[in-house]
Amino acid sequence: xxxxxxxxxxxxxxxxxxxxxxxxxxxxxxxxxxxxxxxxxxxxxxxx
Numbered sequence: 353x354x355x356x357x358x359x360x361x362x363x364x365x366x367x368x369x370x371x372x373x374x375x376x377x378x379x380x381x382x383x384x385x386x387x388x389x390x391x392x393x394x395x396x397x398x399x400x
Contacts, residue, residue, distance in 0.1 A: 376382070
């Protein structure tokens with residue numbers, strides 16, 4: 353059984369991760385990450 357303190361830590365980490373995810377999406381980071389991933393894949397294949 354989980355203790356009350358551990359539940360609070362779990363919820364706090366969940367809230368922090370959700371806030372940071374929303375901030376990253378609002379800043380346009382998914383487009384940046386996708387662009388870098390495409391470049392890496394193209395270089396690995398030898399096309400780029």
